[in-house]
Amino acid sequence: QQPVQSPQAVILREGEDAVINCSSSKALYSVHWYRQKHGEAPVFLMILLKGGEQKGHEKISASFNEKKQQSSLYLTASQLSYSGTYFCGTAGSGTYKYIFGTGTRLKVLA
Amino acid sequence: SAVISQKPSRDICQRGTSLTIQCQVDSQVTMMFWYRQQPGQSLTLIATANQGSEATYESGFVIDKFPISRPNLTFSTLTVSNMSPEDSSIYLCSVEEGRGYEQFFGPGTRLTVL
Numbered sequence: 266q267q268p269v270q271s272p273q274a275v276i277l278r279e280g281e282d283a284v285i286n287c288s289s290s291k292a293l294y295s296v297h298w299y300r301q302k303h304g305e306a307p308v309f310l311m312i313l314l315k316g317g318e319q320k321g322h323e324k325i326s327a328s329f330n331e332k333k334q335q336s337s338l339y340l341t342a343s344q345l346s347y348s349g350t351y352f353c354g355t356a357g358s359g360t361y362k363y364i365f366g367t368g369t370r371l372k373v374l375a
Numbered sequence: 376s377a378v379i380s381q382k383p384s385r386d387i388c389q390r391g392t393s394l395t396i397q398c399q400v401d402s403q404v405t406m407m408f409w410y411r412q413q414p415g416q417s418l419t420l421i422a423t424a425n426q427g428s429e430a431t432y433e434s435g436f437v438i439d440k441f442p443i444s445r446p447n448l449t450f451s452t453l454t455v456s457n458m459s460p461e462d463s464s465i466y467l468c469s470v471e472e473g474r475g476y477e478q479f480f481g482p483g484t485r486l487t488v489l
Contacts (some may be wrong), residue, residue: 362423370414
């Protein structure tokens with residue numbers, strides 16, 4: 266089942282913060298976050314593993330609630346370059362296959 | 376991270392024909408993945424390709440329609456067979472790296488079927 270992301274779309278002014286949520290109906294081992302700009306391939310941002318380990322972008326943080334099967338991506342002091350569509354990718358234990366979420370379109374205005 | 380290239384970058388094809396998409400990686404990788412992304416939609420995994428074994432297809436995708444080759448650790452092809460307009464999509468290959476299975480994507484192939 267495809268993870269559901271919220272909100273579907275968000276518009277920000279430069280410098281504002283945003284939170285994007287990803288919710289799965291299945292038990293999760295790891296969560297990836299990607300940003301995709303129009304006409305380009307998705308770019309890896311962040312990985313969160315069960316147990317709390319995470320690795321990723323300097324100015325972007327994320328959380329992973331294993332019990333709730335949810336992850337949130339926190340974008341602080343947004344920049345114009347943050348515009349794009351954000352996808353979470355989720356995987357259960359023992360699998361290398363990621364199911365991508367529904368996506369969140371984010372636009373940052375000057 | 377691995378550098379991934381795809382050919383062609385885009386193509387316009389006629390109904391009933393086939394197109395083979397190539398994916399080349401600049402380093403040896405165990406697993407390669409093929410995704411489809413329809414306009415304005417999320418990414419859907421088509422199959423996983425391991426070198427030396429048959430590709431593993433996801434529900435809704437079959438080998439006759441999407442045959443995959445993986446002749447070595449740096450290269451894979453995906454063929455879209457007997458195309459119809461519903462096959463118009465962006466097709467992306469990706470590879471995984473790192474302990475947490477971080478995935479890196481190729482630039483994609485934009486396919487339009489008339």
